[in-house]
Amino acid sequence: MNIPNDPMMLVSYLNTQLRDFYPSLEELCKSLDLDQQQICDKLKTVDYSYDAATNRFI
Template sequence: MTHTIPQDPIMLLSFTNTQLRDHFNNLTEFCKAYMIDETHIIQKLQLVDYTYNENTNQFI
């Protein structure tokens, strides 16, 4: 099953952080489940000045 994720960076931020908080132990697991390139998520959220923090498992 292919999941779609929001394309708008702010919506993507909210969606991703919620998924990380509620369902995944890390960004790699999230990306595998949604079949999306981890680099794509990181770069898209860097556009709005957010970076992934492994210690908190969220983009901050």
Template structure:
């Protein structure tokens, strides 16, 4: 699956998936064959960072 390229759309998509389907960012990346470092860098560019305890980007 292709993830959204726009960082805001990516944020929304990932947080929805994390809330509804995955118990961690690692599990989501494994299932979607996505590069976790790239995702985290992209969202850091809009000042959002993954919070493991909340299982979401904040």
């Protein structure tokens, strides 16, 4: 899966996917064959972290 490389574009893309199609980050990563830890680490560099209660990066 080709996802945005820029962290800010990535957070926007992932939040849209989570809102519209996936009940959790785990499900999104499984479906798109992405490394969940790698995604979280990348977004942590721009102060975003996954919030399971709201199912989005904040």
